[in-house]
Structures are given as structure tokens and as C-alpha cells.
Amino acid sequence: MPTPYPPPRDMPPKSILKNKNKNATVSANAPPGRKPANPRHLAVARHHASVLEDRKRVEGEVLEAVMTLMDFPTSPDADAKRPSPADAHLFQKAVIPFQPADYDALIEERNIADKCGYALCSRPKKKARSTARKQFVDTDHGVEIVDRKVLEVWCSDDCAKRALYVKVQLSEEPAWLRQGGYHDKIELLVENEEEHGQALPLRLKQEGATKADGEDEDEDADMNAAWAAHNDALTDLALERGDKPGQLSKANNDLIQDHITERASSNAPPQAPSLPAQTSDHTMAIEGHVPRINRKDEGDDDDAQDWDKHLPG
Amino acid sequence: MDGEKYSASLIRLWRVWRTTKEMMNDRGYMIVEDDMSMSLDEFSRRYAREDGEPDRSRLNFSCQPSEEMLAKYTDAPSKKNPNPTPNIGTIWVEFNADENVGMKQLREYMAHLVHGSFHSGIMVTVKPMTGMAIRLLRGATSITDGPKGGVEVFVEQDLLVNITKHELVPKHVLLSDEEKQQLLVRYRLKQTQLPRIQSTDPVAKYLGLRRGSVVKIIRKSETAGRYASYRWVI
The missing domain is CATH 3.40.1340.10 (RNA polymerase, Rpb5, N-terminal domain)
Structure with a gap:
């Protein structure tokens, strides 16, 4: 039976299967004729990729920092109380991206390497009296039973204090989420603070340079001048922010001081505030303004024409 | 004892x-x-x-x-x-x-x-x-x-125990690069279209599977005797 619409002779019958050479490239990266990506989607994808990238970079930084701080301090006879400026500066810079948990990890790593947990201390960690898992410790409020691990973290209580002083300053927020980068300064508990002028650009320039004895005094003078300028700038800044002298500064992120200044109380009975003395001619003043009608010292003659002056023309 | x-x-x-x-x-x-x-x-x-x-x-x-x-x-x-x-x-x-x-x-x-x-x-x-x-x-x-x-x-x-000897763990076989290409051509797939297995999976860790490889998993089946599936390691 002939079909009602026979296909034309010159055209081959059209296959209902998909085009073969299209499927031949199985692992092609992009099928041909693909729509160009929506720029908005592309931007979102880029944004997330860069966030992830940033996070990876920060994590790598932390890892590097832990690796270097594990072998700290650089000289074997370094003292935790008076660290060398170079070490202290490096330490301060390295812990900035840390979270407290990262800092704990650093302490753990140092303990495994048999060092005191404080990165600027060169002594080995303290050994507990026995190898028992739990230990008795005498404290102010009787005997306590603690893990041996807790005892074998620091070389001394002093180091523990110094290390924890750094830990409480670390930000809980992961470094890749911190707004505007992360450049808060970490303070160290050191006894030779005058040697650590890291906040001053002046010091940075000269750090590491060997200095002759004669230059020493010059440098000290420069340092003092720089510190004075620094303090002046800070006071100006505080005034600009509206801080009052003696108050806790608004920009202050220092720890709360532990010494309390008590104000001396006077026994005089409180005085009711008095109004500023009013002269008799200003009795009609309304919040300091004396309406014209009540003014005695001015002539009334031109007042009558006042309304006229403001008229146009 | x-x-x-x-x-x-x-x-x-x-x-x-x-x-x-x-x-x-x-x-x-x-x-x-x-x-x-x-x-x-x-x-x-x-x-x-x-x-x-x-x-x-x-x-x-x-x-x-x-x-x-x-x-x-x-x-x-x-x-x-x-x-x-x-x-x-x-x-x-x-x-x-x-x-x-x-x-x-x-x-x-x-x-x-x-x-x-x-x-x-x-x-x-x-x-x-x-x-x-x-x-x-x-x-x-x-x-x-x-x-x-x-x-x-x-x-x-x-x-402590060999997990692959447990009766519920099917047999995992790593495919070579050539076998993987054959599989993809045979089923007309991109590798991203395969089911996946994490490289932290216990069996994947046991076999040391690396990211990007394909593993063949052979299970017992009541109806078919054996049933093979393929997973892409991520």
C-alpha cells in the first residue's frame, strides 16, 4: 500500500535518534551551543569561590604559623619573661589569625614535642611527680584530683599566665570572616616592654640592624619622642571620639584593669543646683531669649516698621 | 588459654x-x-x-x-x-x-x-x-x-577487625583508568553522572582510593544473582 506522503527521493529518511556525532564526545567539557552563563550566577559562583579560596589561604597560614611556633623560641636560652624583640614580634604577628582553638592546638603540639606550652619559653614542660593518670594537687581549697595531662602543659605557673594572657585576646571569630581583614594587636606580658617598640614604624625600620653603642642614646631619644607623639595622637583621637579623660576609652580593647581607684567621698550635704543669676531686666527671658517687646534698652521706634522691611519691593 | x-x-x-x-x-x-x-x-x-x-x-x-x-x-x-x-x-x-x-x-x-x-x-x-x-x-x-x-x-x-570480611560489606573493586573510560563510553556518561563514594568511607580508606577514580561494587542480589554498581570517588 502506498503511503499518502512518500518521502522525497533526494532526502534520506530522517532518523528519530539523536544526532550521532553529538553524542560521540562523551567527556566533552561543554556541549556545543551552550547558553552563555547568566552573569549574575557567574558572579555568585565567583564570590563563593573566592570566599572558599580565602578560607583555605587563612587555614594554610595558621598551619604554617603553628609549624614555625612549634620550634620557637629561636635561641635555646631564651627567657619567657624577657623575650627577644624579634621573637616576640614574630609571635605577635603569627597568632593574629588564630582562634582560641588553634592556640590550644599549638600548645598541644608543643607539649607533644616536650616543650612548655608558651611559645616564647624554651624550657621543657613540667613533669608530674608520677606517671599515674590522675594526680593529687594541693590547692588553697584543699586537695584536688586532676589529670596528669593538665599538669604537664607548662613549665611554670608564670608561663601559663603569660600564655593565657595571649589566648584571651584572640578572637573567637574565624579569621576569614573578620571584617576588614584582621590587624588587631596582640599584647604580650613581658618585662622588657621598652625593648618592644613594635607599634612604632620607627622601630620596625631599625629592627634587626646591629647598632653601635654611640647610636644607642640617639635611638632612645628618638624612641621617646616617637612614643610621646604616639600618645599625643592617641589623646587627640580619644577627644575626637568624645571620650572624656579618665573614662574607659570607647576604642579601648584592653583588658579590664584589676586595680580599682576609689573616689573619696566628701561629707558635705549635697547642694541643690542654683539657676544662673538673673538680672532684673531679663525676667521675661524665655530660655535666654528676651522678646523684643520686653526689651528695655532698645528703642521701639523702628520696630513698628519691621514688618515693612521684609516685604518685597 | x-x-x-x-x-x-x-x-x-x-x-x-x-x-x-x-x-x-x-x-x-x-x-x-x-x-x-x-x-x-x-x-x-x-x-x-x-x-x-x-x-x-x-x-x-x-x-x-x-x-x-x-x-x-x-x-x-x-x-x-x-x-x-x-x-x-x-x-x-x-x-x-x-x-x-x-x-x-x-x-x-x-x-x-x-x-x-x-x-x-x-x-x-x-x-x-x-x-x-x-x-x-x-x-x-x-x-x-x-x-x-x-x-x-x-x-x-x-x-582490629578486617571490615571487608563482614557479610554486609560488598566487594569493592578499583577500576583502572582504561576500564573507567570503557565504562563511561559504554553507558554514555560523564564521570560526574556516576553515583559517588566519599574517600573517607571506611572501605575507600581501606583500599586507599584516590579522588577521581571509579570503584565497582558487586553485591549479591536475590533476583539477579549479582548486581554491580559503580561509584566515583570524591
């Missing part, structure tokens, strides 16, 4: 060691048959100290990949690289005796691998590593000072 004659830690380590040997054999390394079926008696004679505790430093071993494994880990020849070299080599297995393993031990171990020109390494630790060390390990393949094939770390507890 065996339990009284040998210390608990020795028995524990004997099982760990046997599983490790079986694992290396399943991966395709050449292992002496006797090692995998060594009795506790024999093990204690060879690796116990006088006080009955195991001596971990004597347990370390290295092994060579078999011909079959070398072929499996060789990429299919391409235009760019007509004579590909296998991505596998001698492996060094170390039983670490330290109570706590941190970055220090891991770095020493990696240095040892590089120094001894091993391709990859497996460290078996008593307790889990510290978090920082795990982080270092994750980035170790990109770090230049690590060995080429990377480092794997197992905790002794995870190797």
Missing part, C-alpha cells in the same frame, strides 16, 4: 598487624601468604620482647606493588603522554609507638619516606592524631616535602 599466656596488648597488635597485611594484599601489593595467616604463637615468638609486650619498631615493613597493581595504576596512554608511568610504588608501613602523635612525628615520618625514596606511606598510630596534624596531612599531597603518593594514617582500633 591463649588469653592468659599473652598480654592483651600483644593480642591486639597481632590482630592489627594481620589486618594491615591483608589490607596491603587486597590493595595489590605482594605479601607473603604466611604473614596473613600467622598464628599468635608465631607472632609472639617473632615480635614480642622479653616482658611480653609487643615491639612495634620491629613490625615496620615495606612492600612492592605486584605487576597487576602496577598495570591498574597506570593511566591509559594518551597523545600527550604515550608512555605513562604507574602512579604507585613501594610503600612503607610504620607502627608508631608514641602515645600522642602530633605534627612533629608526622613530619619526621614524611622526611623518612622522602629520604628512603618511598612512593607512599601508611602510619598506624596508637591513638588518633592531633587536629593540626590531620590538617597538615590533608594538605600534604600539595606540600613539596611530602612523598609523591601521600601518607595515610590509621588508628590501631580501626584495624
